[in-house]
Amino acid sequence: MKSQYLILLALLVIPVRAGSQVLVSSPLSPRITGYSIDAVLDPQAKTVNGKMKAYWVNVTDDSVPDIWLHLYLNAFSSNKTTFYREKGGSPGSKPDDLGWVKIESLTDRRGNNLLPAMKYVSPDDDNPDDRSVARIILPQAVAGKDTLFLEAEFESKLPSDITRTGYSKDFFFVAQWFPKFGVYEPPGMRGRREGGWNCHQFHANSEFYSNHSVYEVNITVPAGYVVGSGGITLAEEDNGDGTKTVRTRAEDIVDFAWTAWPGYKVFTDTWKHVNIKLLLPAEKSNLAERHFTAVKYALGYLEENVGPYPWNYLTFADPPVMGTGAGGMEYTTLFTSMSVPGIPDYILLPEMVTVHEFGHAFFMGIIATNEFEEPWLDEGINSYWEQRIMDHYYGNAGIINHPLFKISDKSMARSSYIASPSRQAASNAGYSWNYPHGTYSMMSYMKAAAILHTLTGMVGEETMNEVFREYYRKWAFRHPSAGDFIDVVNATVLKMHGDRFGSDLNWFFEQTIFGTGICDYKVINIINRKAEEFQGLSIQPDSSFFVERKKMPDTLNYSVVQLQRDGEIQLPVEVLIRFDNGDEILEKWDGKSRVKDFRYTGKRKVTQVKIDPEYKNQMDINFINNSMAERPDRKPLKRLFRRIFSIMIFFMDFVII
Numbered sequence: 001m002k003s004q005y006l007i008l009l010a011l012l013v014i015p016v017r018a019g020s021q022v023l024v025s026s027p028l029s030p031r032i033t034g035y036s037i038d039a040v041l042d043p044q045a046k047t048v049n050g051k052m053k054a055y056w057v058n059v060t061d062d063s064v065p066d067i068w069l070h071l072y073l074n075a076f077s078s079n080k081t082t083f084y085r086e087k088g089g090s091p092g093s094k095p096d097d098l099g100w101v102k103i104e105s106l107t108d109r110r111g112n113n114l115l116p117a118m119k120y121v122s123p124d125d126d127n128p129d130d131r132s133v134a135r136i137i138l139p140q141a142v143a144g145k146d147t148l149f150l151e152a153e154f155e156s157k158l159p160s161d162i163t164r165t166g167y168s169k170d171f172f173f174v175a176q177w178f179p180k181f182g183v184y185e186p187p188g189m190r191g192r193r194e195g196g197w198n199c200h201q202f203h204a205n206s207e208f209y210s211n212h213s214v215y216e217v218n219i220t221v222p223a224g225y226v227v228g229s230g231g232i233t234l235a236e237e238d239n240g241d242g243t244k245t246v247r248t249r250a251e252d253i254v255d256f257a258w259t260a261w262p263g264y265k266v267f268t269d270t271w272k273h274v275n276i277k278l279l280l281p282a283e284k285s286n287l288a289e290r291h292f293t294a295v296k297y298a299l300g301y302l303e304e305n306v307g308p309y310p311w312n313y314l315t316f317a318d319p320p321v322m323g324t325g326a327g328g329m330e331y332t333t334l335f336t337s338m339s340v341p342g343i344p345d346y347i348l349l350p351e352m353v354t355v356h357e358f359g360h361a362f363f364m365g366i367i368a369t370n371e372f373e374e375p376w377l378d379e380g381i382n383s384y385w386e387q388r389i390m391d392h393y394y395g396n397a398g399i400i401n402h403p404l405f406k407i408s409d410k411s412m413a414r415s416s417y418i419a420s421p422s423r424q425a426a427s428n429a430g431y432s433w434n435y436p437h438g439t440y441s442m443m444s445y446m447k448a449a450a451i452l453h454t455l456t457g458m459v460g461e462e463t464m465n466e467v468f469r470e471y472y473r474k475w476a477f478r479h480p481s482a483g484d485f486i487d488v489v490n491a492t493v494l495k496m497h498g499d500r501f502g503s504d505l506n507w508f509f510e511q512t513i514f515g516t517g518i519c520d521y522k523v524i525n526i527i528n529r530k531a532e533e534f535q536g537l538s539i540q541p542d543s544s545f546f547v548e549r550k551k552m553p554d555t556l557n558y559s560v561v562q563l564q565r566d567g568e569i570q571l572p573v574e575v576l577i578r579f580d581n582g583d584e585i586l587e588k589w590d591g592k593s594r595v596k597d598f599r600y601t602g603k604r605k606v607t608q609v610k611i612d613p614e615y616k617n618q619m620d621i622n623f624i625n626n627s628m629a630e631r632p633d634r635k636p637l638k639r640l641f642r643r644i645f646s647i648m649i650f651f652m653d654f655v656i657i
């Protein structure tokens, strides 16, 4: 079959019911997979029973003999799963506590029973107790350009220890809940040599990777429950038996999750073409305005600087305290924020989480990177944008904005990188579950964001915006790798700056993303002394000599500024030199040598030196040693004063950068 026909088929393959509609006029993505699920929540048993029809289009030329499915909820089935081995602890000891997904029937389009051919596999760690990935050898391989159809009945038991997904009393957050295809990657995709399924287990420190899909999900819950989902609600029908069915559809999203709870209050707002729905517990009602303001800031900023948000709806929830474990997670058109009731206005946690989780609609939702293997492309890039948005709209005080104390979101995040004792334990080249000593968050979020801010400092914000606009244009609704992102950076910087930074910026990424070194530039000393008179032998043209003293003007000074690179990372830096007559010079240093001296002779004296005065280099692990004031003095009190003064300079900047 022809691929164009397949895309059309993909659009139509899900049975069209009354009230069904196509949400966007033409598909945003190739729609390689699609799911139609009837889901029934049993709030007593804490289960969801599902009837699923799904398809996978083999858009490659490969003949594919098997399919791989994620069965994520099995991560909560015992304390020996890979998820709990990595996380520590246990899902609980009572049957009520455990989570699992059981496939009760599985057939192909010819009615072949595929269950006997299903085997649990653990491609990441060979853990025999992990059942979060299943492989099914098909009776007949799926030929290139052919489509596989599946029908399945399954039961999903939600866990009580909510980590993204689960239940607490009558609160349900239903995520990673249905059998889901891995991603089949043909040769050449993301640097692959041979085609194969990319289907990792459920890890403690990893998110997900999947194709953009069409979802049609009918959710049946008790009539008094409020439902929010990643789909648009097409209809809500009273079943006359104390339950209702919410019919939803979503297009071109990478995952479908939903939440149901009788305690939600529903708030609505709009932004341009987007109808926004916010679900809050009553005790957080006063936060509705703050959440809406934040999400609209993010919508506007990302549209302007990255690309459009293409869906016309968006739903988000700030879960009740008992469901906090479901907070701060993203499913593209549905996300969860996080807060505590009564949180003061000057602590911008709810705004920050809302901006962050919404941002994932772009970085992993639209540009769907492999979060298992390259987590920084998702969390690092998204944190970078979160910090830019927060500090742009909340006055460079994007995390604490108190009249007496302000901290920018960017500075807060950077501090957890520079203060980490394990900041050199790994590089950002690692798979998300392989980061040692609890470094996953610091590496994937904080360090990666600091790297991108540093790149912004070098090439400028407008160039970075253009990098991301191009990244969006080229990779929206596809699956780029780190190499693909860096290619966009290289091409854009070359286009906008010529070879000012070299023929490419690979040298930057090799040191920062793929290296383990640190960056630390510091001022060692400022020396000011009077230019000395000449004393000694003067040699005449005829080789005779005589003793001479040549007087110099009293006002002439000789100054030396001594700088040093202590880290392995070499980055260009600016150095601001201030003189006692008010003069300022902004020197440029390529940052490559271990030591660097700047020398001046004249009537003025150097009074202050600041390396990187605009804090462009967010990789520098110690800003305090970047500054030095006045001339050196060996008297301890004065030296102490100078140290305090340098720290004051740093903190004065810290609160406003």
Ligand SMILES: [Zn+2]
Pocket: 356, 357, 360, 378, 379, 382
């Ligand atoms: Zn995130």
